[in-house]
Amino acid sequence: MLGVLVRKDIRRWWADRQSVIVTLALPLLLTAVLGVSFGGFGDDGPQMEAIPLALVGDPPQLIRDSLDNALDQSGFFRPVWCDSLTADSLVRKGEVRAALVFPDMSPAILFSGEKVVFELWKDPVSAFQADIVQQILERMLLEVRAGEAVYVAVWPEDWYPAQGEHHPFDMFFKDTSLLEVWRQVRDGTSEAEAAWKQMSTIFDHQVVLSDAFATPAVDLVTYERSAGEVGEMESPQSSRNMFDWILPGMGIFFMMFAAANAGGDLHRERASGTLRRLLVAPLRDSDLLLGKWSFAAANGLLQMMVLFGAGKLLFKMNLGPDPFALALVALATAGMLASFYLPLALLTRDEKQLGQVSTGVTLFLALIGGNFIQPEAMPAVLQTIGRFTPNYWANTAFTSVIAYNRGVGSVGMHLLILMSITVVFLGLSVLIYKRRGGKVGLL
Amino acid sequence: MIQVHELGKRFGDVKAVDGVSFTVAAGEIFGLLGPNGAGKTTTISILATLLPPDSGRASVCGLDVTTDGEAIRRRIGVVPQEMALYEELTAEQNLDVFGRLYGLKGDQLKRRVAELLELSELTEHARRPVKGFSGGMKRRLNIMMGLVHAPDVLFLDEPTVGIDAQARTRILDLIRGMNEQGLTVLYTTHYLEEAEQLCDRIGVIDHGRLAALGDKEQLIHEIGESDAVRLLLATDRHADLAADAARWPGVSWAGFRRGKFEIQCDDGAPVVARLQTWLTEDGLELDQLEVIRPNLESLYLKITGRALRE
Numbered sequence: 055m056l057g058v059l060v061r062k063d064i065r066r067w068w069a070d071r072q073s074v075i076v077t078l079a080l081p082l083l084l085t086a087v088l089g090v091s092f093g094g095f096g097d098d099g100p101q102m103e104a105i106p107l108a109l110v111g112d113p114p115q116l117i118r119d120s121l122d123n124a125l126d127q128s129g130f131f132r133p134v135w136c137d138s139l140t141a142d143s144l145v146r147k148g149e150v151r152a153a154l155v156f157p158d159m160s161p162a163i164l165f166s167g168e169k170v171v172f173e174l175w176k177d178p179v180s181a182f183q184a185d186i187v188q189q190i191l192e193r194m195l196l197e198v199r200a201g202e203a204v205y206v207a208v209w210p211e212d213w214y215p216a217q218g219e220h221h222p223f224d225m226f227f228k229d230t231s232l233l234e235v236w237r238q239v240r241d242g243t244s245e246a247e248a249a250w251k252q253m254s255t256i257f258d259h260q261v262v263l264s265d266a267f268a269t270p271a272v273d274l275v276t277y278e279r280s281a282g283e284v285g286e287m288e289s290p291q292s293s294r295n296m297f298d299w300i301l302p303g304m305g306i307f308f309m310m311f312a313a314a315n316a317g318g319d320l321h322r323e324r325a326s327g328t329l330r331r332l333l334v335a336p337l338r339d340s341d342l343l344l345g346k347w348s349f350a351a352a353n354g355l356l357q358m359m360v361l362f363g364a365g366k367l368l369f370k371m372n373l374g375p376d377p378f379a380l381a382l383v384a385l386a387t388a389g390m391l392a393s394f395y396l397p398l399a400l401l402t403r404d405e406k407q408l409g410q411v412s413t414g415v416t417l418f419l420a421l422i423g424g425n426f427i428q429p430e431a432m433p434a435v436l437q438t439i440g441r442f443t444p445n446y447w448a449n450t451a452f453t454s455v456i457a458y459n460r461g462v463g464s465v466g467m468h469l470l471i472l473m474s475i476t477v478v479f480l481g482l483s484v485l486i487y488k489r490r491g492g493k494v495g496l497l
Numbered sequence: 498m499i500q501v502h503e504l505g506k507r508f509g510d511v512k513a514v515d516g517v518s519f520t521v522a523a524g525e526i527f528g529l530l531g532p533n534g535a536g537k538t539t540t541i542s543i544l545a546t547l548l549p550p551d552s553g554r555a556s557v558c559g560l561d562v563t564t565d566g567e568a569i570r571r572r573i574g575v576v577p578q579e580m581a582l583y584e585e586l587t588a589e590q591n592l593d594v595f596g597r598l599y600g601l602k603g604d605q606l607k608r609r610v611a612e613l614l615e616l617s618e619l620t621e622h623a624r625r626p627v628k629g630f631s632g633g634m635k636r637r638l639n640i641m642m643g644l645v646h647a648p649d650v651l652f653l654d655e656p657t658v659g660i661d662a663q664a665r666t667r668i669l670d671l672i673r674g675m676n677e678q679g680l681t682v683l684y685t686t687h688y689l690e691e692a693e694q695l696c697d698r699i700g701v702i703d704h705g706r707l708a709a710l711g712d713k714e715q716l717i718h719e720i721g722e723s724d725a726v727r728l729l730l731a732t733d734r735h736a737d738l739a740a741d742a743a744r745w746p747g748v749s750w751a752g753f754r755r756g757k758f759e760i761q762c763d764d765g766a767p768v769v770a771r772l773q774t775w776l777t778e779d780g781l782e783l784d785q786l787e788v789i790r791p792n793l794e795s796l797y798l799k800i801t802g803r804a805l806r807e
Binding site (some may be wrong): 055058059062065066067072326327328330331332333334335336337495497 | 545546573628
């Protein structure tokens with residue numbers, strides 16, 4: 055039944071020239087304008103220059119490599135490693151926008167639970183966003199911590215000699231023989247009952263570890279460096295296609311409108327009388343709601359595919375290294391947006407009212423959820439508020455895959471949140487449907 | 498096939514259906530006649546299990562409307578008042594969608610769609626989008642959509658609203674044809690002539706109450722009204738005519754009513770003959786003459802005190 059309903063709606067959509075124009079042609083036009091403005095045809099188009107950032111200090115190689123990687127993938131910064139005197143002069147001359155100074159670091163500091171304090175030198179007149187650097191540092195340290203935690207848990211005997219020092223995770227493990235349990239479980243020498251008992255202890259420790267990971271890891275202390283006369287320094291070129299940053303946000307923005315419009319189909323069917331006809335057909339109540347949800351999701355997905363396809367073909371848009379990750383994010387986003395607008399469709403009186411409400415909601419969410427401005431570039435307060443918008447998670451997931459070139463592992467949490475929002479709003483729709491008297495409420 | 502007993506439904510303070518009772522036999526065309534807002538659509542909605550009744554009982558095909566909704570919906574077809582069609586889709590696609598929703602597929606579905614297109618004389622327009630259809634074509638397709646799963650009972654809610662006389666005649670013929678094949682029809686309308694032409698029995702509904710029920714002859718008999726000969730003389734001898742006509746056999750009253758001279762009588766035919774003689778004797782001529790037989794309009798006027806289309 056669901057298939058019949060969705061097929062029917064897709065056929066109707068395809069037969070309605072106006073719907074096709076609104077859903078596909080306008081976004082395509084926007085893609086073309088954005089592509090010509092920011093992407094260019096091929097690799098020769100306008101590029102967003104990465105900001106040179108001096109890096110000072112001698113952190114462990116693992117940290118050094120991870121930070122280089124994180125800064126490069128962010129697309130915002132180009133790392134320039136140098137000593138403190140050179141960094142100071144580069145900042146004063148304006149050759150780099152800021153310098154990030156590492157503290158003396160041993161690997162143990164990563165797991166001690168203490169904050170790592172960095173210095174940031176910047177010109178006081180520069181509009182440099184220290185928040186972005188702090189976020190990149192926090193994310194980088196979190197990834198290093200997580201990677202090391204897994205490594206030491208599974209291969210402790212490799213890790214200890216390599217580091218040549220007492221491992222800081224022992225603070226979590228010292229009252230149990232967790233490491234021993236791991237070995238026994240891994241080697242198959244543990245008694246099942248004993249292993250299970252001790253495994254439960256592991257979960258307790260996971261909670262402790264989670265808390266440790268959740269603690270903000272970085273303090274960034276900013277110092278001003280005013281302009282002065284210093285020597286010159288050459289720096290390598292680095293750039294990124296700005297189109298990769300802009301199109302996903304705009305694509306999601308259009309998907310939001312498409313989802314709202316698809317939700318409005320309930321009102322259109324009511325006005326035309328076809329809803330009454332559907333309601334007297336032997337359908338389950340859930341078929342009707344799921345049918346509209348599926349159509350809205352399929353519609354959004356199609357729109358996204360066309361947008362990204364055009365971006366890729368015409369403007370060499372980067373779609374990331376992992377098509378599977380991109381497909382999952384697109385699916386989860388389409389499903390989430392379709393469910394998000396369904397309660398609005400059920401609560402509004404008619405299509406006009408839905409249009410007014412959904413336009414307001416969409417614009418508001420798009421503004422604070424990062425569709426127009428990258429979340430990282432927004433003030434901290436707005437970033438915090440933005441996390442409560444559903445589109446934020448879609449935007450950051452696409453950014454992670456497309457702009458940061460990451461795989462499916464980087465968007466696991468995003469996918470989970472997007473799917474949770476989908477379930478919650480579908481549940482809310484069913485609740486509203488029932489509270490309004492089921493079929494009678496729809497009429 | 499349909500049994501309705503003391504059915505009631507309120508919307509706030511308004512009693513949309515107020516203690517309505519009637520039955521419809523298998524193979525019958527039953528008409529619910531009443532003006533807009535009389536309660537016809539609400540009654541159909543309850544019988545189609547779209548609305549729960551507040552009081553009373555109703556069953557369709559022996560199934561209770563409050564407990565056997567899904568089973569009833571499989572056995573009924575509903576043709577709503579609106580053109581409930583997907584305008585962007587073709588006639589064939591519209592029928593196909595609802596055929597599938599009722600579980601038809603493959604060759605069975607194709608055959609059924611072709612049959613209905615032929616029955617509604619839309620075969621040559623099968624692959625045209627419905628939005629380009631005339632009003633009459635849309636109405637015919639609207640009816641076919643309710644028949645796609647070959648229901649036992651068809652509810653038709655004012656299916657001829659807004660179309661011309663020719664298209665209306667085709668639709669009434671169509672319904673009659675389907676009924677001859679055994680389909681039970683509950684037909685609501687506010688057109689008297691349709692109810693008179695089409696329905697085996699008629700229920701007159703007003704303000705949610707069933708004011709009269711029976712076949713056409715029974716209803717007219719219930720009125721107990723006589724024929725009326727209405728006329729206007731070319732010269733003003735109406736007073737003389739009133740005095741004479743009052744003494745003619747079978748005449749109960751003569752005088753002016755609603756701007757015309759009217760002679761009320763048991764049977765209009767002999768009175769017209771007598772009138773001709775009277776006119777010839779006095780060398781008079783007529784401006785207008787009409788004989789009005791009692792009909793549903795007069796019944797409705799008598800019951801509700803207002804014309805049906807008011």
